Amino acid sequence: MKHRCLKSRNRKRTLYLHIGIPKTASTWLQSNVFSKLHHLHYLDCSKNTMFRDIEDLSAKQRSLGNIFSRSIRIWEKFGDTIFEDLIGDQQAWLKNDQDLLISDERIGRQGSRSTLLADHFREMKQKAGDWGFERIHLICMIRRQDHWLASHYAQMSDRNPQAGQEDFKKLIRNITSPYRFRYGFGMLLEYNELYDQLSDAYGDSNLLMLPYEELKQTPAAFLESLLGRLGTPSETIEHILDETSGTKKNVRSEQDVWQLRNKRKRVAGIPLPKWIFTGGEKTIKLMPEYTQQVFECYSAGNRELALKTGLNLEEHGYFGPGSSSKNP
Known part of the structure; x- marks a missing residue:
């Protein structure tokens, strides 16, 4: 009714x-x-x-x-x-x-x-x-895709017994591989595609897309x-x-280094208190080659998004290292 x-x-x-x-x-x-x-x-x-x-x-x-x-x-x-x-x-x-x-x-x-x-x-x-x-x-x-991946990895690290630099490198490789996660989980970071779908549903005037970096800067x-x-x-x-x-704000990185969370031990599937944790690496570093891999996948879409929205994504590094909007 x-x-x-x-x-x-x-x-x-x-x-x-x-x-x-x-x-x-x-x-x-x-x-x-x-x-x-x-x-x-x-x-x-x-x-x-x-x-x-x-x-x-x-x-x-x-x-x-x-x-x-x-x-x-x-x-x-x-x-x-x-x-x-x-x-x-x-x-x-x-x-x-x-x-x-x-x-x-x-x-x-x-x-x-x-x-x-x-x-x-x-x-x-x-x-x-x-x-x-x-x-x-x-x-x-x-959020800039390479930084998002590092932050996401760090947040989830307490659940990952393999958490560390080599495992983070593996994640970057999987996210950027068309045969692994690129067209699955990796589509979460395809902001241009997301913008197209959402604006088609409600119209450009009813969609506000804001970069996380603007909040920080x-x-x-x-x-x-x-x-x-x-x-x-x-x-x-x-x-x-x-x-x-x-x-x-909640910031866990400095100079492209992210702090990992303490890995919690489990006994019979039950997590022990947080103060009991395993050893291992305490940080990961977002290496330049990782960033390059990420933007080989996402920079073209980011450029299109910048043109559609007027957002200054180049200023925030969304076009990848050493690039500019005038020289793709």
Whole structure:
């Protein structure tokens, strides 16, 4: 049953989806920025109670990330149930005049299957209209691929008994190989393809793609761009800028060296306390030849993305070492 007639406001109501892929400061944004926004309704990594298989439970039942890994038919059959699980009673929500912001980096993990992700967004848009949303805006964070891989590897290192420089080198080789991970997990870092799919689903004007590097290098300009897209009142923007000025974000690298996490021992499959760990290498280094390998795969797409979006990706190193936009 449709409820569009219950909407009684003059402005268009918007659903904002922050789908920044992992390792792009999502946790920092959720804690220090999005949680301070009171002009809209904010959901931080919302959980569902609908699905209970092993994958859902291991992902802490995060709503949209788990839903987007399923068939798009789910929106036709359970679309209202999904929205009710997210924001409650439909008629009560329709009487509410707030926009909605959902931030969940698990959504972005589906970027390795960007066609399926875009199809989900199309289906979600159809159902969102019944819940009072006339527009959906996507906010997608990206990060330079070689740095992303090093940061990802370091984060996961406590689960990897082989973690170290040689194993990291192997990951780079596998990610860049068309016969291994390049067209599987490696597609998560194909930002140009992701942009094409998402903009085709919702249109260029409803997609904001921001480099993680801008947050690190020019945080004020980054936050003003992000908060402006969210329709944030100017006084709130000023307050957040004041509060976050000088804040140290979660950075574990220096001079292309990343700290590995302590490897946890297990007995009968049960992890021992964190202070009990194995020895081994403590860091990995992103060697120049690794960076070269990575950008042999991704630089062409990064150049196309820069042309489409106007983002200065060359300044942030997305074109690879020793290259420029004028000399591909």
